[in-house]
Amino acid sequence: MNFSSPMGTAAVLQDMNISVGHHEFVSVLGPSGCGKSTLFNIIAGLIEPSEGKVTVDGLSDSGRIGQCGYMMQRDLLMPWKTVAANVALGRIVKGYPRSEALNAARKILDRYGLGEYADHYPNQLSGGMRQRAALARTFLAAEEILLLDEPFGALDNLTRLRMQSWLLDVWQDSEASILFITHDVDEAIRLSDRVYVLTERPATVAVTLEVGMERPRPYEIVLTPEFASYKTEALNHLHTGAGALFGSEQPDS
Amino acid sequence: MDKKLRLRGGISATLPPLLFGIGVIAFWELWTIITNSDPRLFPPPSDVANAFIDDPSLYIRNAKTTAIEMVLGFGVGAVVGIALGLLVTYSKPLRRAVYPWLVISQTIPIPAVAAVLVTWFGFSILPKVIVVALIAFFPISVSTTDGLVSVDSQMIQLMRTFGANRVQIFREVRIPHALPHVFTGMKVAAAFSVLGAVFGEWVGARGGLGYLLLIKNRSVNTDDVFAIIAVLATLGVMFFGLITLIERLVIPWHFDNRAEDT
Incomplete structure (x- = not known):
């Protein structure tokens, strides 16, 4: 699949070929500004690729919109809705009766440890809680395929590690397939079954790492030699692009 | 748990202006005594209070008439203002054609328009309602437009990933986002409606x-004139307060932000 900017001049994504199977956790790792978010916008159906095809559960073209749960970098919780109403939003939009959607939201919030905050407004939650609520909303909107775009990017490092463990637990209890964007090498390797390492713009897959490490994977896994060898390989490919380090940074669109 | 805190905040918020007001009135009273000024030019506050106490029904009866004009005019202005805000947001050609005229309409001196309206409609309530509406619609239409346009575009994208249509995006995102802006415009309009x-x-x-x-x-x-001014000011403050109260009831989330920090 290819994608060029609307003006058709600069290629953003080139020969991008990735796939996610049932209940797989797959990460897309790349330098900031390489077009990772564009990739997700295409998969979610917000924009169409210039060439090529995206198939979600057998549906392509406009049929795929609404099939993926898409969590963007910002939690985008609406300040005018309670936490429960925010979490239920995807289902309400999809035509579930409001009360049924709200019940489902309460149930998932209970499981995510946010039960007592269901009737609070989002501004009353901490950063980590907001991300959990946003993930609950994503899960409820589409339980099978989740696109997570740097969901923990704005969190402090400790909260981030805790959120990773929590996400792995949540994912293992579900049937979901997850496609995860990050520019944190450790995060990608710790979480994923497979990591696609992307190049600078125009982004293409530099290498595919099949991460065969046992699950569950605690924090300390980052200290094992096996982990280090995956990390070395990922870093090597991240640094071989035309403009190593600060070569051709571009604002993410 | 922070109700007590907020109450204390309420007292500390109302006390300084109250003290300031009392100070100004006391100074004014003192000034008229010291300078021995002519009460027909510069009546002391006590005369003004007496003027009101002498015949409160006169003021209250006339205040009722003015209040009805304000509320009706404000209502018409709000409906027209919000409708214009919606039209200007959703129709580009209409925005191009109408927006400059909205601004131009505000440069016309209202008393001039009022004079014409009396010629057309006589001494009835109608010209007053129209004048108030003319003053009220503008801040409301501007703030409504502002609110509808300034929506977070990523929230709309999020709605689209759910497969939402335009009506759903409008109902779940645009309207609630715009409401605080609309209320800001309405508060400005409420304060100005006395003038109208x-x-x-x-x-x-x-x-x-x-x-x-x-x-x-x-x-x-x-002294009567000052009493009327005081009643007019009270009327304006009460109307402003009423809109603020409605705002708190309609968009409680907008005020619930500073709660517990966990």
Whole structure:
């Protein structure tokens, strides 16, 4: 699949070929500004690729919109809705009766440890809680395929590690397939079954790492030699692009 | 748990202006005594209070007339303002054609318009309602447009990933986002609607505080004039307070932000 900017001049994504199977956790790792978010916008159906095809559960073209749960970098919780109403939003939009959607939201919030905050407004939650609520909303909107775009990017490092463990637990209890964007090498390797390492713009897959490490994977896994060898390989490919380090940074669109 | 805190905040918020007001009135009273000023030119606050106490029904009756003009005019202005805000947001050609005229309409001196309206509609309530509406619609339409346009585009994208249509995006995102802006416009309009009602009465009326003010001013009953001004100000503050109260009921989330920090 290819994608060029609307003006058709600069290629953003080139020969991008990735796939996610049932209940797989797959990460897309790349330098900031390489077009990772564009990739997700295409998969979610917000924009169409210039060439090529995206198939979600057998549906392509406009049929795929609404099939993926898409969590963007910002939690985008609406300040005018309670936490429960925010979490239920995807289902309400999809035509579930409001009360049924709200019940489902309460149930998932209970499981995510946010039960007592269901009737609070989002501004009353901490950063980590907001991300959990946003993930609950994503899960409820589409339980099978989740696109997570740097969901923990704005969190402090400790909260981030805790959120990773929590996400792995949540994912293992579900049937979901997850496609995860990050520019944190450790995060990608710790979480994923497979990591696609992307190049600078125009982004293409530099290498595919099949991460065969046992699950569950605690924090300390980052200290094992096996982990280090995956990390070395990922870093090597991240640094071989035309403009190593600060070569051709571009604002993410 | 922070109710007590908020209450204390309420007292600390109302106390300084209250003290300031009392200080100004006391200074004014003192000034008239020291300078021995002519009460017809500069009546002491005690005279003004007596003027009101002498015949409160006169003020209350006329205040009622003015209040009705304000509320009706504000209502019309709000409906027109919000409708214009929606039209200007959703129709580009309409925005191009109408928006400059909205601004131009605000450069026309309202008393001039009021005079024409009396020629057309006589001494009835209608010209006053129209004048108030003319003043009220503008801040409301501008703030409504502002609110509808300034929506977070990523929230709309999020709605689209759910497969939402335009109506759903409008209902779940645009309207709630715009409401605080709309209320800001309405509060400005509420404060100005006193002005509109008084202008409307000045060019031709048989009642109302603006009408009463003209009569009292002509007969140099300055203490009465000040009493009327005080009642007018009270009317404006009450109307502003009413809109603020409605705002708190309609968009509680907008005020619930500073709660517990966990």
